[in-house]
Amino acid sequence: MSMSTSARLRGRDALALRAAVALAVAAVSTPALAVFQNGGFEQNSFAGWTLEGGTNPGLAGSPPFTGASVTINPGAAGPADIVGQVADPRAPTIALPRAGSFTARLNDEGGGALVTRLTQVDTLTAADIDPVDGLPHLRFAFAPVMDDPNHAPHEQPYFYVSVRNLADNTVLFEQFAYSGQPGVDFLQGTGNWKYLPFQDVDAVLPLSAIGQPIELTVIAADCSLGGHGGYVYVDGFGSAPVGQPGGGAGAPAVELPVGHPFALAALAALLAAAGWRRARTV
Ligand SMILES: [Ca+2]
Structure with a gap:
């Protein structure tokens, strides 16, 4: 090997090493963003997400509806x-943007x-563990705004x-x-529109969820x-608390324990206490 080739290789190795170090630094400096790409939509786009949809033939079955009713x-x-x-x-009382x-x-x-259906699948990593309790968290905020024409329940916006x-x-x-579902604390909007203020979700997941594919x-x-x-605002998907407009750190959300033996019951009780009608589909 000539001297010049060897020098060139050393230079290339150094570049690769520098790139690896830069990646490592980036990973360490953004641990809260390990789960879900563009989770806060701060790229001003749906990059990282899958947008799908179709048309609504009405909800299947009769109330109480669940995810299984969605057709x-x-x-x-x-x-x-x-x-x-x-x-x-x-x-009028929804403040936008929700975060960032x-x-x-x-x-x-x-x-x-x-x-309209939005989905993303990502894998939880150790970086998604909240040091406060040592468990992975998944946090986000959502706010539905829907017209309420007072159709039959299965024909309403949802x-x-x-x-x-x-x-x-x-x-x-x-x-x-x-829209207008009894037991849900909708606020009255303009005309027949109903809405909820931003709901901050903090789902505490079991350690066993690390390394597993999670779909939103x-x-x-x-x-x-x-x-x-009818439409819904969403923001702040990630393991860190949902931030504030402009990018500040968020206040801790109400914790929803998920994934231990009493979790679903506790979640159901919490949602019931908040006036929610909730059912699970497994
Ligand atoms: Ca945002």
């Missing part, structure tokens, strides 16, 4: 956009019986949020409500008859 006929993805500092004329500079909005105020462990197909967190799903559906819209 989507094949079709193009429903509307979705990223919003910044804007006012929502239908939900951007918040995602799935579906919109228009009708057409459209459904939203659905779930966190599922794909390794064993268990539901770690799930929330469903149709958010669905927002118009009424099935085609005349009325």
Whole structure:
């Protein structure tokens, strides 16, 4: 090997080493972002996410509805956009963006019986462990805004949020409500619109979830008859507390223990106490 080739190789090795060190530093400096790519939508896009949808033929079965009631006929993805500092004329007390500079909005105020579904799968790592309790956390915030035309329950606009462990197909967190659903503390918006303030979720997962694929799903559906819209804002998906507008650290959210023997019962009790009607599908 000539002197010049050897020198070139050494230079290349040094570059590779420098790149590896840079990656390691980046990983160490952003441990809270280990789970879910672009979880706060701060790329001002849906990069890292999968947007799908179709049309809403109505919920299957009869109340109480669950994720198993959700039926989507094949079709193009429903509307979705990223919003910044804007006012929502239908939900005047919702402050946007929820965290950082951007918040995602799935579906919109228009009708057409459209459904928007957002999903992402990622693997929990040790970086998602909260040092406070030594357990992995999954945190996010959501706020549904839906017209309430007072159709039959299965025809109403609805939203659905779930966190599922794909390794064993268990539901770690799930929330469903149709517009105007009895027992849900909807606020009255403009006209017939109903909404909820941002709900901060802090799902505490078992250590066994480390290394397993976790799937997030958010669905927002118009009424099935085609005349009325509904949408949901989501933001801050990750293991760190959901931040504040502009990027500050968030206040601790109410903890929802998930994944130990009493977790689902405790979660159900908590949601019931908050006026939620909740059912699980496993
Ligand atoms: Ca954000």
